[in-house]
Amino acid sequence: MQGKRLQEQAAARAGELPGAELTHPFGEEWDVYKVRDKVFMLQTAITGDPIVVLKSSPADAKALRSDNDDITPGYHMNKQHWITLHPDGGLMPGFVDELVTESYLLVVQGLPKAKQPVDPETFAKP
Numbered sequence: 001m002q003g004k005r006l007q008e009q010a011a012a013r014a015g016e017l018p019g020a021e022l023t024h025p026f027g028e029e030w031d032v033y034k035v036r037d038k039v040f041m042l043q044t045a046i047t048g049d050p051i052v053v054l055k056s057s058p059a060d061a062k063a064l065r066s067d068n069d070d071i072t073p074g075y076h077m078n079k080q081h082w083i084t085l086h087p088d089g090g091l092m093p094g095f096v097d098e099l100v101t102e103s104y105l106l107v108v109q110g111l112p113k114a115k116q117p118v119d120p121e122t123f124a125k126p
Contacts, residue, residue: 006087006096007031007043010052013100014041019117020104036115040107041100042077052085052096053077054103064099 014020014033020040023032033041042053056064058080064071070089074082085091085099101124109120 004050004087006085006091007050007052009093009096010041010043010054010085010100013097014104017101017104035104035107035117036111038107038111040103042075044075047075049087051075051087052100054083054085054099055081055106056083056099056103057081057106060102 011022011031011033014022017035019035021034023034024030025032029044029046031043032039033043040055044051044053053074053076061073061080061083064083065073068089068091070086070091072084072086073079075084083099085096105120105123108116108118108123
């Protein structure tokens with residue numbers, strides 16, 4: 001998926017998630033998506049390529065990085081808990097949607113129950 005399309009796909013999915021909001025705490029070159037003031041996705045082109053940075057469980061992050069050349073450790077984030085999606089590779093739109101949703105749910109799971117906009121155990125599951 002090409003750079004701008006990668007970011008557009010990720011932003012579209014983030015915009016569908018309950019309680020998600022777009023902020024710019026680091027300036028206009030960083031799109032920071034939060035749920036209840038907790039970051040679950042960042043986007044920037046400051047690296048020269050439009051990238052998407054997402055939260056991931058350590059085990060999933062390691063597996064995703066080893067299975068996909070277009071996924072690397074989180075740019076300027078904790079390398080165990082964050083991944084970076086790079087453009088121009090084989091990341092399919094549905095896969096990007098899944099990764100954005102998983103990042104969101106990891107953050108929601110860490111919120112107090114009263115602040116959770118969805119039940120992370122049942123949201124987006126068949």
